[in-house]
Amino acid sequence: MDNSNLHNLEEKFQAKIDAEIKxxxxxxxxxxxxxxxxxxxxxxxxxxxxxxxxxxxxxxxxPSLNRKLILLAKIQDEGGHGLYLYSAAxxxxxxxxxxxxxxxxxxxxxxxxxNYPSINWADIGAIGWLVxxxxxxxxxxxxxTSYGPYARAMVRICKEESFHQRQGYELLLTMSQGTDExxxxxxxxxxxxxxxxxxxxxxxxxxSTHSAQSMKWKIKRKSNDELRQAFVDATVxxxxxxxxxxxxxxxxxxxxxxxxxxxxxDWDEFWSVVKGNGPCNRxxxxxxxxxxxxxxxxxxxxxxxxxxxxxxxAEKESTQVA
Amino acid sequence: MxxxxxxxxxxxxxxxxxxxxxxxxxxxxxxxxxxxxxIGLTNIALDLIGHARSLYQYAAEIQNLGKDxxxxxxxRARHEYFNVLLVEQPNEDFAYTIARxxxxxxxxxxxxxxxxxxxxxxxxxxxxxxxxxxAYHIRYSSEWMIRLGxxxxxxxxxxxxxxxxxxxxxxxLYTMSEVDQLMLEEGIGIDLNKIKALYLAKVEExxxxxxxxxxxxxxxxxxxxxxxxxxxxxxxxxxxxxMQRTYPNMKW
Numbered sequence: 001m002d003n004s005n006l007h008n009l010e011e012k013f014q015a016k017i018d019a020e021i022k023x024x025x026x027x028x029x030x031x032x033x034x035x036x037x038x039x040x041x042x043x044x045x046x047x048x049x050x051x052x053x054x055x056x057x058x059x060x061x062x063p064s065l066n067r068k069l070i071l072l073a074k075i076q077d078e079g080g081h082g083l084y085l086y087s088a089a090x091x092x093x094x095x096x097x098x099x100x101x102x103x104x105x106x107x108x109x110x111x112x113x114x115n116y117p118s119i120n121w122a123d124i125g126a127i128g129w130l131v132x133x134x135x136x137x138x139x140x141x142x143x144x145t146s147y148g149p150y151a152r153a154m155v156r157i158c159k160e161e162s163f164h165q166r167q168g169y170e171l172l173l174t175m176s177q178g179t180d181e182x183x184x185x186x187x188x189x190x191x192x193x194x195x196x197x198x199x200x201x202x203x204x205x206x207x208s209t210h211s212a213q214s215m216k217w218k219i220k221r222k223s224n225d226e227l228r229q230a231f232v233d234a235t236v237x238x239x240x241x242x243x244x245x246x247x248x249x250x251x252x253x254x255x256x257x258x259x260x261x262x263x264x265x266d267w268d269e270f271w272s273v274v275k276g277n278g279p280c281n282r283x284x285x286x287x288x289x290x291x292x293x294x295x296x297x298x299x300x301x302x303x304x305x306x307x308x309x310x311x312x313x314a315e316k317e318s319t320q321v322a
Numbered sequence: 323m324x325x326x327x328x329x330x331x332x333x334x335x336x337x338x339x340x341x342x343x344x345x346x347x348x349x350x351x352x353x354x355x356x357x358x359x360x361i362g363l364t365n366i367a368l369d370l371i372g373h374a375r376s377l378y379q380y381a382a383e384i385q386n387l388g389k390d391x392x393x394x395x396x397x398r399a400r401h402e403y404f405n406v407l408l409v410e411q412p413n414e415d416f417a418y419t420i421a422r423x424x425x426x427x428x429x430x431x432x433x434x435x436x437x438x439x440x441x442x443x444x445x446x447x448x449x450x451x452x453x454x455x456x457a458y459h460i461r462y463s464s465e466w467m468i469r470l471g472x473x474x475x476x477x478x479x480x481x482x483x484x485x486x487x488x489x490x491x492x493x494x495l496y497t498m499s500e501v502d503q504l505m506l507e508e509g510i511g512i513d514l515n516k517i518k519a520l521y522l523a524k525v526e527e528x529x530x531x532x533x534x535x536x537x538x539x540x541x542x543x544x545x546x547x548x549x550x551x552x553x554x555x556x557x558x559x560x561x562x563x564x565m566q567r568t569y570p571n572m573k574w
Contacts, residue, residue, distance in 0.1 A: 049352075049357065052351065052352035052360070053352050055352075056348075056351040056352035056353075059348040059349075059351055060345060060348050060349055060561045060562060061561055061562070061564050061565055062565070063392075063396075063565035063566055063569070063572075063574040064392045064396075064574045065341075065371060065374070065375045065378070065391055065392060065395055066375070067574055068348070068371055069368060069371055069372060069375065072348065072351070072364055072367055072368045072371065073368055075351055075352065075364060076361055076364040076365060076368065079357055079360050079361040079364065080361060082357055083357055083358070083361070086357075121565060121574075171574075174573055174574060175574070177573075178572050178573055179569075179572055181569060181572075182569070182572060287352070287353065290353070291352075291353045291354060291355065294355065294415070294416075295354065295355020295356055295359075295416070296355075297474070297476050297477055297480065298355035298356070298359070298416050298470070298477070299355060299356055300473070300474055300476070300477070301469055301470050301473025301474045301476070301477030302469050302473065304473045304474045304477075305468070305469040305470075305472055305473040308472065
């Protein structure tokens, strides 16, 4: 393809995006658009799957049958989200095996938030309220993203995530009306999850390398800082209702801006966790690797059995014909 | 044993089977051999613990001591759990998980099928409601028994080892305990002798398709229904009861 042709295709592509027409798997798309989406969708899928680990950590110790059931259902939903998202990524011409391999080799990232430990029961509520809450801010925007399969997957995922967020908040509300020990657990969980939740929106707009192009292609529709601000504004009153103290002495309502001002994010910590040096990075990847390795014989058996069945069926059909 | 005590124990025994197996499956959540399996096993855990919950609620009502479902599920001593030994066996590998699930699900299906006719309307209703889900558990675990048994040499060997190790616990499923007998006489419980042949027929059918062999040494291990457990239950309870024991009398 010569340059003028390519230029022409790119212009038509951008015109479609500008006209709010969804891009579908078989449509022409710039190679960089495709790569950006694979990176983003697979990162999202991996986050769902790795996110099952810190929550799964409490399944066997959940303090009531009702909470155990809610937690099982939530983790099951996350596995389901992982599946739709892997499928959405596959429409861009990459296989699940390749995607999983990218996760295990560290080539693909997942949300850094899951590199923090879940160490007290209130963490389960905090993850639902804050982590799912921050994810929703991002995902509501993504229901209108320009790539059709991704946007449609997001519609379904958002519904379930907002349910999880309410359940997480309700867990904390119950504990915050309980004993002093329970209230301490809630504050302790909040102190540990607050800042990492704000980091979930990614680097600030001036530092973000992928943002400008993604906005132009309408993969993203709001900037990291806009989403982060919306999250803080929505969450602070909810924290106050729980009787919690936000671990930020610079947090203050700003009448002029009509937003909360908040203190600086520790970007050194953020980058350090992204690069693999968070509290649980190694454990999370090791757990995924272990499940993958120990499951190899199971996957091989399933493939071998499917092949045997196919052959038997073919043999049966050929004898019937003869 | 009074009729009321026997009924309480009967419900608890059924609830404990479901809870303890659900607890074992929960250990695997997020660690399955592939994502679809993770979702499938978590779904089964969810069903089982859901059934257990309805049963504990009913047991609490029968007991009538002002206890709730969680006090029954989390605050009894080891010998007051009446689940069969099979369900407390550990997840040695995926073959054990599947064999345990299959052996239990076949029983559970036949058990609920009969329990639908109980003259205790509450138990009959719980049985009827649970049956559809348990039918899926049989299908799911049978398919994996066959896939692994008739898959590769490695998977066949692993599956056979799991069957050999777990088979001794299956007879307890269809052996009548004192409580089972009392409940049968009251028209509440089911006749396990009646389901034994059906149980063995279904298991044999699947094992044959899976190219697996049933151990013939006749060795059986029992005691769970009388509160005599294997070493494993204490560890399960330590973990499961930890929050309730460490932070008593709190709402969660």
